[in-house]
Amino acid sequence: MTTTPAAPVATDDVRLSAREAAERHLRALVGRDDARLREDQWAAIEALAVDHRRALVVQRTGWGKSAVYFVATKLLREAGAGPTVIVSPLLALMRNQIAAAERAGIRAVTINSTNIDQWQPIHDQIHAGEVDVLLVSPERLNNPGFRDEVLPRLAATCGLLVVDEAHCISDWGHDFRPDYRRLRTLLAELPSGIPVLATTATANARVTDDVAEQLGVHADGTSDAAVLVQRGTLDRESLRLGVVQMKTPEQRLAWLADHLAEQPGSGIVYCLTVAATQEVAGYLRDRGLEVAAYSGQTEADERHALEQALVDGRVKALIATSALGMGFDASLGFVINLGAPASPVAYYQQVGRAGRGTDEATVVLLPQIEDRDIWAYFASLGFPREEQVRETLAALAESDRALSTATLETRVELGRNRLESMLKVLDVDGAVQRVQGGWVATGRPWSYDAERYARVAEAREREQQAMLGYLRTTECRMRYLREQLDDPEATDCGRCDNCGGLTISASVSEAAVAEAGQRLSRPGVVLEPRRMWPTALSNLGLDLKGKISAGAEPGRTVARLTDLGHGQALRALFREDTPDGPVPPGLAQAVMDVMKDWSPEWTSRPDVIVVVESATRPTLVRDLADGLSRVMQVPVVGTWAIRDASVPPRAGQSNSAQRVAAVRRRGGLDADVPAGATVLLVDDQVATGWTLTVAATAIRAAGASAVLPLALAAQG
Template structure:
């Protein structure tokens, strides 16, 4: 019997099952995108606001294509949280969805069996997984051969002009060229300006294939935007304490740093608010639990960094507050777009800080390779040799995260290849595109200025954000604080201000000791490997604060800035350090104070060490000696090179050895700043080798 129902009718039945409403109709553009994929076999780019229903397009299209005998849909998705939501949404629509990612390796074989049995409609994978050597060689060729639809979610990640560029996404262009003829491709995003759209179209339109681009209105009618300027971190925290319960429903409070998120969550919980921290330091299982708690309205808010971004879907999210501004309007739009998807009203409030620009600069890292660093990596990867990432670290002096990012860029450019056991050179010539990278760096600076302009604009705020994404329909919203006046109070309760001040005055951060020597130290003529022996390792130490902390962090950033000359430490900072020691709770009180020699801040370090010794009524034995010269190399670099730079540079004079023999007990080792922690580790080893019973490190600041 011939099926006479139209494609629209068939699609509408699936849509209504997906959303659970018999009266559901397509939004403008949804069916047009489905039709282009199912009947046209086209390559399509859909740029629509969050909550518009981009996932409905690819789930409906998947089932329609499957009914015509097509293979499973392959969805490339960037985040585990996003995959979890997509799998759950697919199940509601009767779509059999599975995900292959780093968190479920034990399920891979079962999922492969389901694919072989044609019992999977949608398979979600991360872009990184596509380049995993085992997956790429064993599973990907057959998966590509059978794919009925390729979906690239959060497609702005393809573009190095975008706010969240991921090099692995750039590899999808090659994947598209390997698809069988006629397989449709869909790319979706909510955050793309014209430049990003053009870049994504270029990636989709391989071999000159025309791309069907559907751009909708990006303004969110449910959002009420506002900016509240308050003079200090104290006043911003006090405002939250005063007004958090006034905000509708449950929501997200974004902070610019991990420390700020954790400190804010601690303060709010201490004052009776049900909140949880959500950062890059949060355990994956705890992240999943926190997401569930917010979705179920079991907490008022998650205090989050940008780690909670793409993919988190709570239709009734009532508010988004920012403690400090992201560095671009596009990134800001992406985060505030979490709110008001399924509700008529949601509040969005930005509380910018005077320190925002400083934090942007502090964390500024480019996703583009520098020519000098790329040349070092390519020189280390000689043809025919395979090197692991740790082995490369010991040769090129780059930290793990930027090294991995650079390798991905070089891989996408065809200069290196990821294989079993590590990386190898392809032998292909690589040319540094300095003009392009320079233009991207300039664009980043312009984005920061645009974010500052958003804070100060007299225009409608939603119109400004939509215009920043090149939305031609950008128009006044009639709801924001510019259009309709401030809807929020700037009053701060006195007790809230006191609580905020106490939180910002809180001192003391644990300084974990290094427990393992870096790999490959033999290549740098340092004769160590494996675990650091107990007799050479430091005990757990303390720092006054992290440089990224809300309270003392800002003061320490000023104190340790390159532009500030060396001077003795002031009494307020000394008093705060003494407070840290008073609450340390060590088992055995130190018997002496020793300092790490400092080229940049000898007065500061000496004054701190002498003051702590005086307060503790124990002797200050002076600074360690540097008989073989000062540590070599510049700040930065990876662990292997940082260790090599300080190895063997510190020594205890002979009289110090005699003193330790006559006075057994722990030594308090003082320095100004801990970054890699190798200076304090090697200095501590010198003290242990000289007979110190234990070493208790104390530094003014942790870098992160």
């Protein structure tokens, strides 16, 4: 393999002058006259601004990676280079970086999904040379207009390319993102001599090697042997790590209620699911604690306000999913995890939010029995099977026009998110291309790398086992995490609970446990009805489109399968190895409690019951319906019956269009519905909601005035 020519060697005088200028810029950036660059920081800046090399910097959170690229930007701009382009994954990161840049007199702007109206003025500013730094999200890189019109100009004129959170490039990484793969194309298209910096705080040796290899590839196929790879120690001297093992969800919630106020400053309580953030935040607020829920479902403006409230110390904690993660910059006194992430690397990323700018920060992990179930769910969302990929490529190849993702959903049994992610990978691999109006096939050959995908899946399994090992270890916890990230300098920290530097009380008050128990035992989750039919159903021979004019009313389930309270009993009930049988007494009582709480919202009381027939749990769903019939004194008048058993129960569940078609093929209404009746529609569990929706429209068409869906469990 050939290598690119080395850049001209700078003289000692040039390097000394650059070092002096870099120190001035650092002082302006941090606002301190005594600020000095560390030798490792200068080594990275020198590689970029003096030697024009490509560099991968793997350094712990708080090391000062942003100082490296902002100082390098100032040096390069003073030498006449074009603007720096920073690819950042999160808006929170962009806002923090823009604020930091302004302190150093760096003119920084961003192009993202929330400021579309500013894109053209920003482009004009870039062309006029008025911008020093442009921050873009990885998703922008594959927007057709940006990719075809803006990106080539940026590649030709930028002075420095920065890839933040670079572990996302590698599918070996814990947070691989397909949009980041577009960077490989951008890297290859950069003219010779334009420096590149990739940074991350969370990369083990495998990820580091993978990213470095991708970083060195050029358009002509040559490989840059001069890529600087800098790995520093990953110890975080301020962090004190500990694990508290509690037996029940009530005890874990009670521990938070009793001990959250004791934690230093403000911080984050991480949960594994969106539902858990809402449940935990509600309970803690009821206990008088100033907290708020934060997830990927939180509106952008509210996210910004909540982030600022945390930075300012106006809330004790944000109860958050991993959506509050990479690039969030604040001086936090603690991070608590209610449930363990699926790998030590991901856990290290989250705990790294604490202890920046503080001498001490407390990190506590409260593991849950259900963690492994949640890990398994997310693992099921990996790269699709080969036949699904081939179906997608065939659908695009057979079409004479671009196909939208919604249209592809009617032809491939994949959900919207997995389909989009798969298409992005295929785009980078050259098999498809995003254009205005959707996706097209390129006709280029493509091979399914089953061996690699299998190795990635095996690596994920090893990471999960390593996370379980972290919970059990009696050795130093920081050393354990650092060894998982292949830190050669890993040593005992002397600060964690195993080293004796942290003592965490496992006591919980009876009052807190009782209140947590009441909170978790309170059943009832609103089941919002589907309002619109999926698009392009005509492709599947169904004359359904637009608004669902006569469907279901808002319904109820006892709980979500991911919930902390009744979710545990429901997960046990619906395990594949649990035999079919009647509704357990505890859940039967929960159903009655749901009905009692729900009934004031009814326009009219149910007159009859219709049962959704089940092939897998016929006894369970029939017992549920019969019990309701006895208590409410209303008859069961029929079923949404299985008409075609050859259609599997979960057929088409991956996306809405396929699911509607499968439900229509599989079932039909077999019930004597009185005209004008209010119908209670009973099912065992809800996944997509389309079975209840299709059944409700048929019941309404049969003459019912209202349909009230009820199920034991909701997925997700």
